[in-house]
Amino acid sequence: MLAETICSAASAAGLGIAAITAYRKRFLTATRIAAYSLVPLGLVLTGVVEWVSGIAFKPSVWIGFGVLGLSWLLFMTTRAIERRSGTTRAERRAARAAERNEAVAPGASTPSLGAGSSAGQARPAAGGAAAKPKKKQEAAAPADDFSDIEAILKKHGI
Incomplete structure (x- = not known):
């Protein structure tokens, strides 16, 4: 009851101010004041x-409201602790995705264009003579990656 009375009084006062403003030939401002005063x-x-x-x-x-504030406080506390621990949600998500990709297809990220890739080559047997070519292949791997990219670019005429 009290709130309704206060709102009605505020509206009446606003309409009075709008009437005085209109009397001073400021009709646009008077209309705006009347609009605001009719809201309550x-x-x-x-x-x-x-x-x-x-x-x-x-x-x-x-x-x-207190319970909502408490839940917000708990949520923000856990976020702050998570940030201080050093691992973010994105890092954990990326780690889980990497684990899944390795489990499904371990060689899926190797290039598959012709002789430059190491995915299609047979692994040498354990021995002294076979260890040297393996080191040579590992050293040449970055160059092979660029040759694959060059082949793709040439294929598309770039």
Whole structure:
């Protein structure tokens, strides 16, 4: 009841100010003031003011706001601890994705263009003579990657 009275008084005062402004030949400003002053009256007539005042004076509503604040505080605390630990959600997601990719197809990331790739070559047997070509292949791997890229670019005429 008190809130409705205050809103009605504010509307009446605003309309009075709008009338004085219109008397001074500032019609655009007077219209804007009248529009703002009719908002509280409209809120009273639609029942919004009664609803808001009912919420504002209920202890259960304030307890609910307290619980929401506590949940927000817990959420932000866990985020801060997560940031200090050094691992972010994106890093953990990338690590899980890498584990899945390795488990499904371990050689999936190797290039598959012709003789330059090492995926199609047989692995040499353990022995002294076979160890030297393996080292040579590992040293030549970056050059092979670039030759694959060059082949793709030439294929497309770039």
